[in-house]
Amino acid sequence: MRRSAVLTANHDISISDPATGAHIGSRASATQADIEDAMTLARRTFPMWRHTAAADRGAALRTAAAALRAGTAELAEIHEHETGRPRAEAAESIAAGVSTLEQYAELGPVHRGKSLHGAWSATDLMVPEPRGVVVALTPWNDPVAVACGLLGAALVTGNTVVHKPSERCPHTGERLGALLRDAFPDGVLQTLLGGGATGERLAGHHDADVVAHVGGAATGRRVAMATARTGAKALLENGGNDPLLVDDDVDPGWAAEQAALGSFANAGQICVSVERIYVCARRAGEFLDALTDAARRFALPPLVDTDHRDKVHEHVRQAIGAGAEALTGATIPDGPGAHYPATVLAGCTPRMTVMAEETFGPVAPVMVVPDFATGLTEAARGRYGLAATVLTADLAHVHEAYRTLPAGTVKVNAVFGGAPGGAAQPRGVSGTGFGYGPELLDEMTATKVVHLTAPGGLG
Template identity: 60%
Template sequence: MPAGLSTRTIEILDPATGEPVGSLPVADEAEAAAAVRRAAAAFPAWAATPPGERGLRLRAAAQALAARADEVAAMNTRETGKSAADAAGGVEAAVNTLLQYAELGPLHRGKRLRGGWDAVDVATPQPRGVVLALTPWNDPVAVAAGLLGAAIVSGDTVVHKPSERSPHTGALVDAILAAELPEGVLVHVTGDGTTGAALADQPGLGAIAHVGSTATGRALALVGAAHDVHVIRENGGNDPLVIDAGVDPVWAAGQAALGSFANAGQICTAVERIYVHRAIAEPFLSALVAEADTWTRGSGQPLVDARMRDAVAAQVDQAVAAGAKALAGGSVPDGPGTHYPATVLADVPAGVQVLTEETFGPVAPVVVVDDFDEGLRLAAADVYGLAATVLTPDMAHAHRAAALLPVGTVKVNAVFGGAPGGSAQPRGASGSGYGYGPELLDEMTTTTVVHFGLPGGSR
């Protein structure tokens, strides 16, 4: 890492207005090393703390976050452009997640296996050590709460570097939580990708937990392999939506719009490509265009920054140049900020980036298929494996989709949703390991097996 890196800063502009939000320094390699040492020094005492007490401390941290929910949500909106309601919902989800892990952590059980009458094997979960958590900007509070909560209640200590696109939000959340925990249990680091790379390369890590791009996740997997560090990663997705014949096209359009346009398309499990049965394609497209106009009406929600908007616009422009038709949106609007309209693309040719790569913007590319099997085949033909949705009145089709789609989560007749405490394993380019739910406690711990026998000659 170049000398003098700590003189660099991260400058954040409000994506809605273009006005400055603030500036924070980028941590250098020495600061990264010091952060890991702080967390490592705190680990023995925290690991030895009874799980019930760890749960109580995490509960206190959750309550402290709840008490400052409005402040955290407002900062999130200023940095990322997330709507006030979505930002508040993210904080509420974070509080609930922390409370959930405060309850689940002390109940995280091992296993027992009898051999003969005089012997028993006991398998018990043990904390891994220092967990490096690298979290994203698109839902910075809720996602961070899952990784931090599971690691802390498991007896790990954490070094947390939030995304450079939401550094003020991350710093505020960490300060609130850390104030309720012993020194060094949660260590905050501000920085960009070079900071994350420096942190991942530090000796003494027990695990790396990353939610973000596939390219970064792959690089971290290589670092983890080189250092024998456990890596948990939820990375990019290119989630398909398959719409069968027989569904209400207007309802299907509402589902497609929600999946494609919510949070300006900046959701890991957003709908990225749509395969609609020819029997309902025309009324579906008409209804989807109307939905797009509603989502765009007024100023709409901006993308997080100009770099993201430019990337989304480039994918749309490529598709249109290749023959796709923009039935709604499709161009950068005038005015301040980094807005991009809800966009509907029809007649999208195979091979363009809006079908093969994660767009992460409010774009709904539509491909018309002749039958459900064709839609299913096209949906499955992808390197990503995060999630997929099917809308169908045919339960045989639903079961076949669940069996054949190579993704961590298959959703039937709802683009979003899931039971509280649910979990999933991404596949392929989307990552590996459980990223949430009770199973995340397994990721944050390792298992020690002890074989107990009787001393020689004892009866």
């Protein structure tokens, strides 16, 4: 196997350690010439890769998974210094990426079409085919596991891939590309570094057949607009504003621990973090006391950078200015780095930015509601629809919640978790399409109907 390139040009992406503020290094943004070269190579390589046997593509993916497993320690260290995620958690995320590659290595060769019941003398088939060149735009908060899902599904189904990791973790993305590239022929998997402008050029490129994006809603909208112009398929997970609804029949201390985990894990920088909380009035006081105590005990990593911390703090500041009460946190600490405390806000209202938009930080904004029905109505409001959580002991409330909430994932009595292989479609501005699971193979392929019959006039 030959190597695929990690392409760079001018050193113009500068990264600092979010824990200490120390300069880590700089990486180059791809030039327009780099983009054209990469897309041309991906297009030229596609016929060869699509004709490669599915079992051989799966074997290449297993080789890539083994290389990623062997490079875990080094990559986890880079991940920690670049994004602030603790090294042990970074290693767990990389292990998840390895597992994802291995799963797609097995699923790809058995991805199948269908036979149809037509005329006795004919054969009718529905055949999945690779779409072509996939542009993958991946985020900084879970840069390895998310990338492995998109790359694995695209590659094993016969597509070629141009991957742009987030500009907030170029070293991590660059090293990931270097670990994976030896498993594939030249041009099958390429990594380009750059910021938003690079992503927009890739998303709008005439040679892109699929643009798969995981990240913010604003960027997702730009990707959708670009693909609407070119005709490429857009596969989008745009983030969310995930609600947590606490019924009055659950233990408030347990509910507070769930809320703290959902709001503060990885400093709230998880796609399905709890972003807004609704608690029924009867147990609200106990819940808020317990949540405040849990927040004060929660050990947090830093936010990814000071720019993001400033955005998080602005949401908090606006909420306090509009009448919310900070029960703990809500201040930028002294010292270097991008640290921010676990913050609990009481007295929140629907129009506050911290309730209406994705904050993506360690903030738990709480709104007290008179009853479960009111809370469910409030939780169902908004433009986003990624995930939602309900804590309740009432089976009727469970059914009402999962049928009512307009979210791709509804979790009951646990803010995180789920069986492997599940896949969901986000709602609203949170995106479109299956972004993981076996169904991601369907997203990376297009179905062709084939009708076979004998020619007439044969004697």
